[in-house]
Amino acid sequence: MLKYQSFQKLSMLQLGWLWCAYWRLWPVLLRIKFKQFFNDNRWLALKLTVVQSRPTNRIADSSLAAQMHESVRLAARLQFLVAECLPKSIVLVEMLIARGVQASVVIGVSKKGGQFSSHAWVEVDGKMVAEPESVRDDFTQIDGY
Secondary structure (H helix, E strand, O other): OHHHHHHHOOOHHHHHHHHHHHHHHHHHHHHHHOHHHOOOOHHHHHHHHHHHHOOOOOOOOHHHHHHHHHHHHHHHHHOOOOOOHHHHHHHHHHHHHHOOOOEEEEEEEEEEOOEEEEEEEEEEOOEEOOOOOHHHHHOEEOOOO
16 A cells, blocks of 8 residues: 555646656657667657757746656656656656746766766756755766757
């Protein structure tokens, strides 16, 4: 029963966002997970460019972004494919931009202890959404999208 408590705490609006995120995650997950069936990664580069370059005309609301982040996180738990940080970030940014919030996907890399790792997160007005501040210290941001 503890598994479903996070879902029960959601408002009706957040449940709507959850289902929106659930259906938006499918095409992103399938494209990323089964990339060996596609010839190149232009789709991902285009997705990240489009997601980051759309103009917005409203002031970002960090509370809205945090609530939507929780809905996307829970929607990812409903998928049978594992949704890592990149697909969740892409979907969250698409949903925020659709509501007029200026947001972007940020990708960082790290090579601590000889191990390469990467992480994607969402920023609204230059502030990370639902990420600990240590993420900026742990990962070097990749520019160039």
